[in-house]
Amino acid sequence: xxxxxxxxxxxxxxxxxxxxxxxxxxxxxxxxxxxxxxxxxxxxxxxxxxxxxxxxxxxxxxxxxxxxxxxxxxxxxxxxxxxxxxxxxxxxxxxxxxxxxxxxxxxxxxxxxxxxxxxxxxxxxxxxxxxxxxxxxxxxxxxxxxxxxxxxxxxxxxxxxxxxxxxxxxxxxxxxxxxxxxxxxxxxxxxxxxxxxxxxxxxxxxxxxxxxxxxxxxxxxxxxxxxxxxxxxxxxxxxxxxxxxxxxxxxxxxxxxxxxxxxxxxxxxxxxxxxxxxxxxxxxxxxxxxxxxxxxxxxxxxxxxxxxxxxxxxxxxxxxxxxxxxxxxxxxxxxxxxxxxxxxxxxxxxxxxxxxxxxxxxxxxxxxxxxxxxxxxxxxxxxxxxxxxxxxxxxxxxxxxxxxxxxxxxxxxxxxxxxxxxxxxx
Amino acid sequence: xxxxxxxxxxxxxxxxxxxxxxxxxxxxxxxxxxxxxxxxxxxxxxxxxxxxxxxxxxxxxxxxxxxxxxxxxxxxx
Numbered sequence: 001x002x003x004x005x006x007x008x009x010x011x012x013x014x015x016x017x018x019x020x021x022x023x024x025x026x027x028x029x030x031x032x033x034x035x036x037x038x039x040x041x042x043x044x045x046x047x048x049x050x051x052x053x054x055x056x057x058x059x060x061x062x063x064x065x066x067x068x069x070x071x072x073x074x075x076x077x078x079x080x081x082x083x084x085x086x087x088x089x090x091x092x093x094x095x096x097x098x099x100x101x102x103x104x105x106x107x108x109x110x111x112x113x114x115x116x117x118x119x120x121x122x123x124x125x126x127x128x129x130x131x132x133x134x135x136x137x138x139x140x141x142x143x144x145x146x147x148x149x150x151x152x153x154x155x156x157x158x159x160x161x162x163x164x165x166x167x168x169x170x171x172x173x174x175x176x177x178x179x180x181x182x183x184x185x186x187x188x189x190x191x192x193x194x195x196x197x198x199x200x201x202x203x204x205x206x207x208x209x210x211x212x213x214x215x216x217x218x219x220x221x222x223x224x225x226x227x228x229x230x231x232x233x234x235x236x237x238x239x240x241x242x243x244x245x246x247x248x249x250x251x252x253x254x255x256x257x258x259x260x261x262x263x264x265x266x267x268x269x270x271x272x273x274x275x276x277x278x279x280x281x282x283x284x285x286x287x288x289x290x291x292x293x294x295x296x297x298x299x300x301x302x303x304x305x306x307x308x309x310x311x312x313x314x315x316x317x318x319x320x321x322x323x324x325x326x327x328x329x330x331x332x333x334x335x336x337x338x339x340x341x342x343x344x345x346x347x348x349x350x351x352x353x354x355x356x357x358x359x360x361x362x363x364x365x366x367x368x369x370x371x372x373x374x375x376x377x378x379x380x381x382x383x384x385x386x387x388x389x390x391x392x393x394x395x396x397x398x399x400x401x402x403x404x405x406x407x408x409x410x411x412x413x414x415x416x417x418x419x420x421x422x423x424x425x426x
Numbered sequence: 427x428x429x430x431x432x433x434x435x436x437x438x439x440x441x442x443x444x445x446x447x448x449x450x451x452x453x454x455x456x457x458x459x460x461x462x463x464x465x466x467x468x469x470x471x472x473x474x475x476x477x478x479x480x481x482x483x484x485x486x487x488x489x490x491x492x493x494x495x496x497x498x499x500x501x502x503x
Contacts, residue, residue: 340438379486393486
C-alpha cells in the first residue's frame with residue numbers, strides 16, 4: 001500500500017500547481033456553521049450528488065428527497081425486456097446513502113420557493129436550504145402524441161422508466177406468437193438515453209431470433225439519424241439479417257398518433273398494426289423543475305456550465321437528464337459525472353469561492369447482443385455558455401474490428417454498471 | 427491534503443467506470459502509481475497503447491491535465 005500511494009516529487013509538484021491554480025480558497029470556511037443542501041431526485045445524478053457533497057464537505061447538512069424507497073435503474077433494463085436479466089438486478093436502495101451521512105426523505109417534493117429557499121414535501125413539511133440541487137430526470141409527455149396517454153401506456157408500454165413498464169413489455173413479447181410484428185416508436189431529440197431505442201431493438205431482435213425467429217421488428221423514427229447509427233445498422237445486418245427495419249423521419253417514420261384499442265401506430269405514410277407496440281413518447285424535465293422555475297419553454301433546464309446553476313432560478317442547480325448540457329447526452333454516466341462536478345461547485349460557492357471550470361466525461365455502452373458491445377464517449381468543457389465537446393476527443397467504437405473487440409466492450413458495459421451503481425448506491 | 431482541495435478538472439469522472447474493486451474487468455486507478463497512469467494516458471493519446479475507449483477519452487486531456495489527474499488519483503485511497 002505504502003508503495004502504491006507514493007507519488008513522485010515531480011508529479012506531486014505538478015498536481016499541486018494545478019490544484020492551486022484551480023482553487024481560490026484554502027479550505028472550506030463557511031460563514032455559518034453547517035449550510036444546508038437539499039437534493040431532489042434519487043437517481044444516478046441526485047443520489048451521487050448527495051453523497052459527493054457529504055464526501056467533499058462532511059460539515060454540510062445534506063438531505064436527499066426521493067419518493068421511491070427503491071431505485072430501478074434504466075441502464076441494462078433492455079436486457080430485462082429481452083428476458084436476459086432479472087429486474088431485481090436493477091433495484092437499489094438508499095441505506096448506504098444514509099450511512100454516508102445523507103438524510104434521506106422518502107417523500108415527493110411538491111413545491112419549491114426559490115425566493116424563500118424552501119422545498120415543500122407532500123406531507124406538508126417545509127425544508128429550508130442554502131442551495132438546492134434538482135435531479136428529477138424526465139417526465140414522459142402524455143400530451144404530445146395523439147392517443148398516447150397514461151391509459152394507452154398500459155396497452156402500448158413506453159418502458160422508458162424502469163419498473164412495471166419494463167416488465168409489461170417483457171410479458172407482451174413473451175406472450176407474442178412467432179411471426180408477430182414488434183414496433184418501436186422512437187422520439188425526436190432530445191430525450192433520455194439517445195442510443196436506448198436502438199439497443200432495445202437489438203436485444204428484442206436477439207430474443208426474437210432465438211425464440212420467435214419468424215417475427216419482425218420495425219422502428220418508426222421521428223428523426224433521420226441516431227446515436228451509434230452505423231454501428232447498430234451493421235450489427236443488425238450481421239446478427240439479425242432481414243429482421244430489423246428502421247424507418248427514418250424522411251421515409252415517413254414519424255408516429256403522429258396511436259390507437260391503443262387496436263395497437264395501431266399512425267404515420268403520414270400509413271398505419272402499422274403491431275402485436276407488440278413500444279411507444280417512446282417525447283419527454284421533458286421532471287415536473288419539479290418547472291415548479292421551481294428552472295425549466296424553460298423547451299421543457300428542459302438551462303444551466304451555467306461551470307456551476308450547473310439554473311439560469312431561471314437562483315441557488316437552484318440542475319443536473320442529469322433534466323438539464324440542457326450542450327454536447328453531453330442524457331445518460332446515467334453524464335448524470336453521475338455532472339453530479340460530482342456540481343457537488344464540488346456547490347461546496348465552493350457555499351464557502352465563498354468561485355468554482356473552477358470543470359471537465360466532464362461521458363461513456364455510454366450499448367449492447368447489440370449480450371456479447372456485442374459498442375460505445376460512444378465524449379469529453380466536455382464549458383464554452384460559450386454550454387458544455388461543449390472538446391475537439392479531437394470522443395466518438396464511437398471503430399466500425400471494422402474483430403468480434404472479440406465487441407465482446408470486450410460488452411464486458412466493460414457490465415463492469416461499468418457494477419461500478420457506477422456501487423459508487424452511487426453501494 | 428490533495429483530497430481536501432478542489433480536484434483537478436476531469437478527475438471526478440474516472441470513477442464512473444474505474445472502481446476501487448480489483449474484481450472489475452476495468453482496471454482500478456485509485457492509489458495507483460501516478461507516473462503509470464500519466465504514461466498510460468499519453469500512450470492512449472498518441473495511439474501507442476491499444477484501447478477500446480480510453481484512446482477517445484485521453485484525446486480530451488492535455489499532458490499536463492493528465493498528470494494532474496494521475497497525481498490526484500494516486501493520492502486517493
